[in-house]
Amino acid sequence: MKKVLFFVLSAFLFFTGCSRTPKLTFMVGGAPNEVQYWKQVIADFETKTGIKVTLLEQSGKTEQRLQSIQVALRGSQPDPDIMLLDVGWIGQIASAGWLESLGEYGIDPTPFFGGIITLADTFDGKFIALPVYVDGGLLYYRSDLLAKYGYANPPATWQELVDMGLKIQDGERKAGNTNFVGFLWQGDKYEGLICDALEYFASAGGNFLDQTGAPIINSEANIKALQFMVDLIHTYKVSPESVYTEMNEEGVREYFQAGNAMFERNWPYAWGLHSKDDSPVKGKVGIAPLPGFEAGKGASTLGGWHIAVSKYSDMKKEAAEFVKYVTSFEVQKALSMELGWNPGRMDVYKDAEVIAKNPNLPILREVFINAVPRPSLPYYTAISDVLQAQINEALSGKISPKAALDSAQEKVIMIIKEYGNK
Amino acid sequence: MFLLPVLLVIVLFIMFPVIGTIFNSFFRMLDTAGSTPQFIGFDNYGKFLFDPQYAPRFWDSVKFTLMFTFTTVIIEAVIGLMFALILNESFKGRGLLRTVILIPWAIPTVVSAVMWKQIYNSSFGFIKWVMVALGSDPSVITLGDFQSAYWALIVAEVWKTTPFVVIILLAGLQAIPQDLYKQAQIDGAKMFRQFMKITLPLIMPVLTIALIFRTIDCVRVFDIIYVLTSGKWGTETLSYLGFINYTVDLGKGSTVSVLTFLISFIITLIYIKFGNFGKTIKS
Numbered sequence: 001m002k003k004v005l006f007f008v009l010s011a012f013l014f015f016t017g018c019s020r021t022p023k024l025t026f027m028v029g030g031a032p033n034e035v036q037y038w039k040q041v042i043a044d045f046e047t048k049t050g051i052k053v054t055l056l057e058q059s060g061k062t063e064q065r066l067q068s069i070q071v072a073l074r075g076s077q078p079d080p081d082i083m084l085l086d087v088g089w090i091g092q093i094a095s096a097g098w099l100e101s102l103g104e105y106g107i108d109p110t111p112f113f114g115g116i117i118t119l120a121d122t123f124d125g126k127f128i129a130l131p132v133y134v135d136g137g138l139l140y141y142r143s144d145l146l147a148k149y150g151y152a153n154p155p156a157t158w159q160e161l162v163d164m165g166l167k168i169q170d171g172e173r174k175a176g177n178t179n180f181v182g183f184l185w186q187g188d189k190y191e192g193l194i195c196d197a198l199e200y201f202a203s204a205g206g207n208f209l210d211q212t213g214a215p216i217i218n219s220e221a222n223i224k225a226l227q228f229m230v231d232l233i234h235t236y237k238v239s240p241e242s243v244y245t246e247m248n249e250e251g252v253r254e255y256f257q258a259g260n261a262m263f264e265r266n267w268p269y270a271w272g273l274h275s276k277d278d279s280p281v282k283g284k285v286g287i288a289p290l291p292g293f294e295a296g297k298g299a300s301t302l303g304g305w306h307i308a309v310s311k312y313s314d315m316k317k318e319a320a321e322f323v324k325y326v327t328s329f330e331v332q333k334a335l336s337m338e339l340g341w342n343p344g345r346m347d348v349y350k351d352a353e354v355i356a357k358n359p360n361l362p363i364l365r366e367v368f369i370n371a372v373p374r375p376s377l378p379y380y381t382a383i384s385d386v387l388q389a390q391i392n393e394a395l396s397g398k399i400s401p402k403a404a405l406d407s408a409q410e411k412v413i414m415i416i417k418e419y420g421n422k
Numbered sequence: 423m424f425l426l427p428v429l430l431v432i433v434l435f436i437m438f439p440v441i442g443t444i445f446n447s448f449f450r451m452l453d454t455a456g457s458t459p460q461f462i463g464f465d466n467y468g469k470f471l472f473d474p475q476y477a478p479r480f481w482d483s484v485k486f487t488l489m490f491t492f493t494t495v496i497i498e499a500v501i502g503l504m505f506a507l508i509l510n511e512s513f514k515g516r517g518l519l520r521t522v523i524l525i526p527w528a529i530p531t532v533v534s535a536v537m538w539k540q541i542y543n544s545s546f547g548f549i550k551w552v553m554v555a556l557g558s559d560p561s562v563i564t565l566g567d568f569q570s571a572y573w574a575l576i577v578a579e580v581w582k583t584t585p586f587v588v589i590i591l592l593a594g595l596q597a598i599p600q601d602l603y604k605q606a607q608i609d610g611a612k613m614f615r616q617f618m619k620i621t622l623p624l625i626m627p628v629l630t631i632a633l634i635f636r637t638i639d640c641v642r643v644f645d646i647i648y649v650l651t652s653g654k655w656g657t658e659t660l661s662y663l664g665f666i667n668y669t670v671d672l673g674k675g676s677t678v679s680v681l682t683f684l685i686s687f688i689i690t691l692i693y694i695k696f697g698n699f700g701k702t703i704k705s
Contacts, residue, residue, distance in 0.1 A: 137456050180544065188652070188654075189651075189652045189653070189654045190652060194492060240544075240545075241544070241566060242544040245544060245566050245654075246539075246543065246565065251545075255545055260545075369575055378452065379452065379670050381666075381669040381670050382669075385666050385669075389653075389654075392654060393655070396566070396567070396655065396673040398567075398655070411475075414475050418475075419452060419670070419671075
C-alpha cells in the first residue's frame, strides 16, 4: 500500500513539477458550428503567422463558460492566454486585475464602436478587451401593416409608437383578430426585464448607476421612464397585461411571429426565426432602432462577446497578435458572413458583400452606436434581483413607479455598502 | 466490515455536503473574482433572523412556504385518501388506473412545471381557452396577482405529488386484515363507521409517514416556483430565496439552506409527537 502511494505521489509530482513549454491557448465555447468556425480561424492564423494555437473548448452554457474562466484565473494559470468574455463579465474580471491592457501591444481601438469601447472595454483608463460580436435590443415591426395604415416610417419616439400601435391594434381587432396587440416587450421578473428597463431609462437620460458607480435609480428620468412603461400596459393599453406576468424573449417572439403583434422589442436573433420559411410573418417584418422619448435619443442594451488577454498568459505578445488577427477586418467580415455575427468593427458594416448577405446591418450599426451596458459589478446579480422585483411590481400596478424605484435605490445602496469593498 | 463501503458512500455523498453547507454558512464567500472566504461566525444567521435588510424577506418566505406547504399537504391528504379508497375496491380496469395515476409522479418536476406554465399561459393557454369559451374577457390573466398565482402553484403541486400519497395509502389499506371488516359487518357497523373505526386508525401511521415525506418535500419546493412565478408578488419560497443568495454569496445561500433544514426538522418532530405515531403502531 505504502509503495503504491509513494509511486502515485512521485508520478504526480513529476508530471506537475516538470517545466512546461509555453503554448498559446484560446478558450472559447458556443454552438457547435461556432466552435467549428473558430477552428478554421485558428488554422488560418497558424498558416499566416506560424504561431501555433490550441483551442480549449468550453461548454455551450454561458454560466459554465464564466466558471471555467474564473477557475483558471483564480489559480493564476498560464492557460488560457486568450478568452472570449460576455460583456457582462468584463468589469468583474478586470477589477480583479486579471486582464492585460491591450494598448501596450499596438492594438488600435478606433475602428470599433467608440461607445462600446468606453463603456464596456475600458477599465482604469486602459482598454482591456475588444468586441468580437455585438448584440443589442431592437424594434421589430410589421412592415405590411405599417403600409396598410398609411405610415411611411417606423416610430422614432415612444409617443409615436403608442399612437401607431393603438391605431393598428384597434383596426386589426375590428378586422377580426381579437388577440392582436400593439407592442410586446420583456416584462416578466427576470434578467430580460433589466435589459428592457435600461433602454427606457437611458432613452429618458437615466441609468442605474452614474459614472462613479453610485446608484441613481430613483432619478427623475428613471421615474418618468418607468411611468411610461406602466402606462403602456395600464393607461394606453397598447401592451397586454401578460407583459408583466410572463413575457420573455421567446414568449414575445412567438406571439409576434404568429402574426398577433405590431411591434416587438427583441434581440437580433429573432430576425432569423421571423424570416424562416414556415414563419407566418416572413417578408412582412422590418427592424429599426428602439424609439426614444425624443427622436434620435433611443438606447439599446448592449450584449455580446469580447476578446481579452489574461494577465497570467505566458505568451502575451503572441496572444496580442491573435487578438489583432481575430479583430481584423477580414476575420470580422468572415465571422459575419459565416455565422451571421454582428461585428465589433464599424467598417465591416459598410462592406457591400456583407450587406448583401445581411441587409439589416446598416440599421444595426445605428442601434449599436447608442448601446448601453448594464452595470458590470461582481455582485451585479444582487442588484439585478432587487431591480427585477421592484420594476415588475410597478408594472403590475401594485406600487407606484416612484415607490418602486425609491425602495430599489435604498436596497441597492445597502448592497453596495455590504459588497462594495472586498 | 461489509458496512464499510456503504458507510463510505454515506460519508462522502451525504455527510460531507451537509457538514460542508453548515460550515460554509459561517463564512462570507462572495462569488467575486479574487475574493477570499472570511469567517464571520453567526453573522449570516443574525442577518436573516433579525437584520431589517434581510429578515423581512426571509420571514415572508418562511410564511409563504409554510402556508403553501400546509394547504398543499392537506389537499393532497384528502384527495389522496379518496383515490386510494377507490383504487382499493375491485373493479374492471383497476390495474390500468393504478398505473395511469402514477404518471404525474413519474414526470420530472421541471417538466410538469413547464407544462402547467403552458396551461396557464395568458395568450394561448388551456385555461384562457376555456374561460373565453365560457364567455369571459379574453384579457384574463391567470398568474396576475398573489391569489391566482398562489392557487395556480398549489394546483400544479397537488397534481404532481398526490400520486405519491395515493400509492403509500394504498399499501396501507391493503395491509388491513379483511377479517376486521367481516367482524364489523356481523356486528352491524355501517360503511362510515367501519371507515372511522377500522380504516382510518389503521392507516394513520402510513398516512403520517406520507404526510411527513410530503411536508419535507414541499418545504423545499423550488422547481414550480422557479418556472411559474420566479417568486413574483410574494410567492418566494425558502429554497428560491436560497437560490438567489447563492448567486452572490455562497455563505448566505448555505445559511438559508441550513435554516430550511431546521424548519423541516421542527415540523417533523411535531408530526411525530402529535401524529399518534407510536400509539397506533403499538395497538
